[in-house]
Amino acid sequence: METLTQDTISLLAIVAALMPLLSFAGILLVPGDRNRGSFFSILNISTSLVLSIIVFINVWNKPQLHQQIEWFTIGDWHFRVGILLNNLSALMLLLISFIATLVHIYSTKYMEGDPYIFRYWAYLGLFCFSMLGLVITDNLLLLYMFWELVGFSSYLLIGFWFTRDTAVQANKKAFIMNRLGDLGFLTGIMILFTQFQTLDINLLFGSGGFFEHARVQDGLWTFSSNNMNAVWLTVAGLAFFFGATAKSAQFPLHTWLPDAMEGPTSVSSLIHAATMVAAGVFLIARIYPVFNADVLLVIASIGAFTAFMAASIALTQNDIKRILAFSTISQLGFMMLAMGVGAVAPSIFHLVTHAFFKCLLFLAAGAVIHEMHHVKEEKGLDFDHQDIRFMGGLRKHMPITFATMLLASLALVGIPLTSGYLSKDAILIQSFEWSATQSAWAKIIPYSALFTSWLTAFYVARLVFKVFFGELRLNALFNQSFSLHEAPSAMKFVLIILALFCLFPVFSLNPLHYEHAWITEGLPYISGIARVNIFHTLIPATVNIAAVFLMYLAYKWYADNQKAPDFSGSPLFKFSQNLWYMDKLYKSVFVNGIVGLSKASFSFDKGVIDGIVNLFGSIGVVLASIACWFDRKVIDGLVNATATFSRTLGSFVRHFQTGRLQHYLLFMMLIVLSFFVFKYFSHAI
Amino acid sequence: MIPLSHFLFISATLFCIGIYAVLSKKNAIMVLIGIEFMLNAAILNFVAFGKYDKFNASGQVFALFAIVLAAAAVAVSLAIILNVYQYYKTIDPTRINKLKD
Secondary structure: OOOOOHHHHHHHHHHHHHHHHHHHHHHHHOOOOOOOOHHHHHHHHHHHHHHHHHHHHHHOOOOOEEEEEEEEEEOOEEEEEEEEEOHHHHHHHHHHHHHHHHHHHHHHHHOOOOOOHHHHHHHHHHHHHHHHHHHHEOEHHHHHHHHHHHHHHHHHHHOOOOOOHHHHHHHHHHHHHHHHHHHHHHHHHHHHHHHHOOOEHHHHHOOOOHHHHOEEEOOEEEEOOEEEEOHHHHHHHHHHHHHHHHHOOOOOOOOHHHHHHHOOHHHHHHHHHOOOHHHHHHHHHHOHHHOOHHHHHHHHHHHHHHHHHHHHHHOOOOEHHHHHHHHHHHHHHHHHHHHHOOOHHHHHHHHHHHHHHHHHHHHHHHHHHHHHHHHHHHHOOOOOOOEHHHOOOHHHHOHHHHHHHHHHHHHHHOOOOEHHHHHHHHHHHHHHHHHOOOOOHHHHHHHHHHHHHHHHHHHHHHHHHHHHOOOOHHHHHHOOOOOOOOOOHHHHHHHHHHHHOOEHHHOOOOOOOHHHOHHHHHOOOOOOOOOOHHHHHHHHHHHHHHHHHHHHHHHHHHHOOOOOOOOOOOHHHHHHHOHHHHHHHHHHHHHHHHHHHHHHHHHHHHHHHHHHHHHHHHHHHHHHHHHHHHHHHHHHHHHHHHHHHHHHHHHHHHHHOOOOHHHHHHHHHHHHHHHHHHHHHHHHO | OOOHHHHHHHHHHHHHHHHHHHHHOOOHHHHHHHHHHHHHHHHHHHHHHHOOOOOOOHHHHHHHHHHHHHHHHHHHHHHHHHHHHHHHOOOOHHHOOHHHO
16 A cells, blocks of 8 residues: 555546546446446445545545646646645545445435436436545636536435425525525636636645745735735635535525425435535635635634524424534534634534534434335325424334434534534634634634534434434324334444444544544644633533533423423524524515516516617508508509599590591581681680 | 672582581481582682782682592592492491591
8 A cells, every 4th residue: 555656546536536427427328227326336436435545545644645737728828737635635535435435325225216216326426526526626627617516416416306396496596506606716716816827726725835925915915926906815715715605505605505405315414414515614624825814704703603593593493304404504604613713623523523423314314204204105194204293202113223313413412422522622612712812702703602502402402302202293193003114224234334433433532632633633733723721621511511401401391291391482483493584585685686676677678678669660650651641642642643634534535536427527627616716816815 | 790708608608518518418428529519619719819819820720620639539539438338338427437446
């Protein structure tokens, strides 16, 4: 292993990224029966996983590997693309291929019997390819292309059940929201290219890169001979962050993620764990030097706000997948917050641990949904099989699912001995340390994060207790006794593997200190934050004591058959249940605004433009009828008058033409006589 | 000596009779006779005015010339009438109206 050359490693990484594309192309181009593709896809993604492991071993904590080829040349300017493998991208490569492999295996059972399953495998391949390509590329333009591809393939997957109207709406929403973010990304790319004439990530952001040579002085952003107003640096940072906002479902572009639950649960788990939403966080880590202090503060504030907002919404939702979706938004908020306070390593660490437990939560929820749906189909009942109000007591029927989901939930809450404890507390502690040097307003950020983590404890506990404890509420509802079964072994196997990755030893041998986790040590540590020892004991203690208390409260309310207090009348509850009226606001402001604008344009078009055109038309018609009248009456009149005159004259004169000689002579005589008379009297006159 | 006006009256009367005959008779021969009347009225004028002529007897000469011409004209006219009769089986000018074609 140690002897692999750089060329070989690069090649392996590229092949690892291309293998899922092979599934996509192979399944769609080679015709076959509709159930084809599962074995082929799993083979390809497993190959990817094996190659990723080899790449990871050879890259982790070694000098970064950067290889390029020339793509095209414009004039004497060369555009070079290639791959950049460092600790960050190697870690992501491994994470994505690992999670994707597990999701593939899980899907064999979960998607079994779907009539168009081959398309599912193909889209999944494209999705994984885009994400793997995104993490290994060394160029912002290629990164942008893969970024778009991720958006597009998620569009395909979210709308996989395209016969459902909600799925179609959801995938459109996701795509449009992501396009908005792409706009930001593109703006950022253009600003950087204008300043540096290159899009090479290593050249720009690597050690000794252009960003270390660029200076901001006297309101000017200077790099070699290029000057730019310093505000553009802030704009570039905000633009890139806006791109990440859409992909990682941050406020204000978060609304697509809960709707994306319309896709198959396995896809949701992939989107929420390793691909798609991770792309935004990854982007920020990859181009971290671009963000100046102002932008970082914005990132931290948006992250904290999103985390709190999503957690508060998750408190009142009843759809098992929506709760998890809002929990993802909330956790992504934590990651953004960490990025904003300069804690890049904890952020990526949380991304990795979150990937495992969120994937597990989704897959376990998928198993529950699978069984509920099975019951619903079997008995021909009508109820929402994703609604937690119909579940309950499932721990007796599905012990493995229950145990793994419980473990994942504890990790999400951040209970000691789990992976989530390490990463989440790392973020909390570092944000407190950061705020110690900041102004008073900035201190709100770590406190809101602390509060959010308590909310997390409550909604997760509510979810678990409602689903797995108490009695199955369906029994009471339909007066029948239902029995559910454990998930099939392929699904169970995946759940167990993922559950192992929710435990601390995978990441750190010391269960209480995140600083010794290998991921934290392997990633660039921003040393600007002074270590404040008191936080390292105080914060985990505060978080966990309150969290345990809240979980106990949730147990009392939701599991112990005690009546939970009814908040449903309170305005805060409604505010939360209606998703902070965010969707309604967007609908009424943007959707209706655009619809209104279109209608206004339509009526402008109809009234004014068409009016003018019609006016010209009417004027033409009037002119034409005048011309017609003139033509008929005057021109034709003249012609007809001439004709009539001739005819009248003719018919008058023809009376003289009797054909009788004597008449002719008579007329002749009369004319001669009249001449005489005329000559005779003309003298008198 | 008979004054000139008498000649002119007779000539005018003859001419009028001729015209009347030409216009009203239902027989082509009679029409021809009417024409001869008018011709003779004219000839009579020639002779009557000849008295005042600068040259000697030029009026009479012209009258003789006109008589000869009239005779020739009568010959041609009769031939035409004959042909008309052969064609139409009538010489009533009121029934011959083909001239309008």
